[in-house]
Amino acid sequence: MSSNRAYHHGDLRAALITASFEVLAECGLQKFSVAAVARRLNVSSAAPYRHFPDRDHLLAAVSAVAARDLNSTILAAAATVGPDPGDRLAAAAGAYVHHVARSGAGLPVIYAAGLSRITVDGRQEHTRTLMATLMDLAAGTGAGTHREELLLVEATIAVAHGYIALFDDGFFTRGHHTTDDIAARAIEAARALTPSRCP
Incomplete structure (x- = not known):
């Protein structure tokens, strides 16, 4: 299941974790950012901070x-x-x-x-x-x-x-x-x- 589809099903917290794995696989730990995860999910940069x-x-x-x-x-x-x-x-x-x-x-x-x-x-x-x-x-x-x-x-x-x-x-x-x-x-x-x- 893609991170976008997971989010559209309503569980943003789980989608953030899934998308984080995708960002890590592409960019590595040093370039990992909450903003990059938010962009992947098409949510505002503030949205992840409601969960983390x-x-x-x-x-x-x-x-x-x-x-x-x-x-x-x-x-x-x-x-x-x-x-x-x-x-x-x-x-x-x-x-x-x-x-x-x-x-x-x-x-x-x-x-x-x-x-x-x-x-x-x-x-x-x-x-x-x-x-x-x-x-x-x-x-x-x-x-x-x-x-x-x-x-x-x-x-x-x-x-x-x-x-x-x-x-x-x-x-x-x-x-x-x-x-x-x-x-x-x-x-x-x-x-x-x-x-x-x-x-």
Whole structure:
């Protein structure tokens, strides 16, 4: 459903969140503005402020949805690859690529500076759940200490985020790669971070 159609059905708040994802996918976080979202919906620049007091509160609502959806995507991807812990964590990298390609909202949006103070829309719960999922996947690999698990999560996400950022920047267009191709590369690179367990 397009953001315009969602608004015409009467739920401006939901339409603002949907349109925010579209603006993020096109412009990125640095150029994101409430005014751009309002223009996309053909509403006045003041209309969004009836639902969100400022840019950060709108982004916090987007962050909550993005964290919830990314967590679901990661869990589904991990469930499809079998029991190997390294494969399960690597699947998170592919899930991340697909999520960002589809929504425009990766970890820079989900954990954007300034949002930690905002507690509405279940944002804190969803972001904590997302990180807990990633840490559980890392712990399953037998990485060792909590710090080592955290570093493994960071490396996995850095690989995935790097691939989708390069894809968005046109780095891979010469070879006519698809999002599926980039996700597969991210999975392969992330899998190399975790050695296979001996039977």
